[in-house]
Amino acid sequence: MTMTALDRLARTDLAFLNWRDPGHPEAGGAEAYCWEIARRFVAAGAHVTLVSSRYPGSRAREYRDGIRVVRGGGTFGVYAAAAAHLLRHRHAYDAVVDFQNGIPFFSPLFTPRWTADICVIHHVHQHQFDTRFDWPMNAVGRVLEKQVSRRVYRGRPVVVVSPSTREGTRRELGFGNPIHIVPNGRPLPERAAPTGQRSRTPALTVVSRLVPQKRVDLILRAVPALLARWPELRVDLCGDGPEGASLRKLAAGLGIGSAVVFHGYVSEERRQELFHRAWLTVVPSVAEGWGLAVIEANSVGTPALAFDVPGLRDAIRTGVNGWLLDREADLAAGVASALDALSAPEARSLAAARCRAWAAAFSWDASAERLAQVVLEDLQRIHRHRRSRRSASDLSVITRFTAADPDSTERAVRTALRQTDAWQRDGDSFRVLLHGCDEVRALSALRRLAVTDADIVLASGHDVLLGAAEADERPPSGRGPGRRP
Structure with missing residues (x-):
């Protein structure tokens, strides 16, 4: 039986540093990503400690799903608490996975040089600090995320969740590190099983934290125009946050209270039920690292509509699992066009099949394996005391070849290539799928495998998201609306 990277991490000790844990009242997609991967590391035999902030009603220490959870500090105090924990347990961890939610934990400052420190970036916050903080805190946030992070993590591996985040990390933050893409997964098949019936009348389900950058107000402002055409329209809004009260007030002022239901926080099962009932989900965010709500909706056959912004342009393939709007487009017109495209039951069934096929390409098991590969490769680099033969590059290639002695070639593939x-x-x-190299470097890698005849092509962003096994098994491209639905 083939040993995976996860298997090889058995009995290693890892610290996951994340702003919040899944039980936090404001937990979101970043917390789901951290927790789902940590659970799978533990299931493979690794020892994982999650260090996160403490919130009212939470315990300082507990075990959940085999993960040791250590909580300390509040929204900002958690950074000092995490630093103190790492200093106290300086020799306890083989690797630290540092989840950067705007500001990282700067773990390399508190760990010895033989510890692997991996930084995970969901999305770049340079333009979002202004929506959360006034001067000078917004300026401090930008400096910490950019100049300070770039120096502290110099040369260390960085993990991002999408090609958009990789581009932002390069262009906006100026990171020259090796960057690996590890996408989000999707709900487990048994959790994504359809419940109930698809609504016979137009229905939208929106799942979002109610914070300024999510721009949920744009959906509410679009509802009056949509009701004029579809008086029976229903909008289910799931999620909570600091903007909850003002959004409810806006809905009342617009006179749409009978069409919009504010559910607040809902369970995963209820969320999937509402997604399955809807014709469409709408994600009007300024930007996302990926778009977990898109894949959750797709997993039960519901397409998504969003603006063409970072992250969401990776999660949505126009005409396959939803539609992208130009950034300045009118949201009401975009939703109306999408609902028109879905008006026939046959169109909704075809869209559902395409959505499920796209969502099926992602899984938390695959994401955990890919992150384990990054951790394992860096542990090996540290123990060898030498750098990889490949310099940091965002290019990847797909190569296909036929081996005269496939068993011997497989042994060479396992030993001569990088973990990632x-x-x-x-x-x-x-x-x-060779990461971090162009066609010329790919030829050098193939020579180490004794392969002299191979097809080599540059991989696209979607190829990297899906991985080598799925690169030729993409969801049907489908015929449908263009950039604007």
Whole structure:
């Protein structure tokens, strides 16, 4: 039986540093990402400690799903608490996975040089600090995320959740580090099983934290125009946050109280039920690292509509699992066009099949394995005391070849390639996704495998998201609306 990277992390000690844990009242997609991967590390035999902030009603220490949870400090005090924890347990961890939610924990400052420190970035916050803080705190946030982070994490591996976040990390933050893409997963199949019936009349389900950058107010402002055309329209809004009261007041002022239901926080099962009832989900955010709500909706066959912004342009493929609007487009007109495209039951069924096919390409198991590969590769780099032969590059290639001695070639693939490279064997045929190299460097890698005849093509962003095994098994492209639905 093939040993995976997760298997090889058995009995290692890891610290996950995240602003919040899943029980936090304001937990969101970043917390789901951290927790789902941590659970799988533990299931594979690793020892994981999650350090996060403490909130009213929470305990300072507890075990959940085999994960040791250590809480300390509040919204900002958690950074000092995490630093103190790492200093107290300086020799306890083989690796630290530092989840940067705007500001990282700067773990390399508090760990010895033989500890692997991996920084995970969901999305770049440079333009969002102004929506949360006044001067000078917004300026301090930008400096910490950019100049200070770039210096502290220099040369260390960085994990991002999408090609958009990788681009932002390069362009806005100026990171020259090796950057690996580890996408979000999707709900487990049994949790995504459809419940109830799809609504016979137009219905929208929106799942979001109620904070300024999510721009949920744009949906409410679009509802009056939509009601004029579809008086039976229903909007289910799930989530809570500091803007909850003002959004309810806005809905009352617009006279749409009978069409919009504010559910507040709901369970995962209830969320999936509401997604399955809807014709469409709408995500009007300024930007996202990925768009977890898109994949959650897709998993039960519901397409998504969003603006063409970072993260969401990766999660949505126009005409396949939803539609993208130009940034300045009118949201009401975009939603109306999408509902028109979904007006026939046959169109909704076809859209549902495409959505499920796209969502099926992602899983938390695959995400955990990919992050484990990054951790394992950095542990090996530290123990070898030498750098990789490949310099940091965002290019990747897909190569296909037929081996005369496939068993021997497979042994060479396992030993000569990096942990983060992905490959698949089908009989004597191999498909390999090589990260961080162009066609010339790919030829050098293939020579180490004794392969002299291979097809080599540059991989697209979607190829990297899906991995080598799925690169040729993409969801149907479908025929449908163009950029504007």
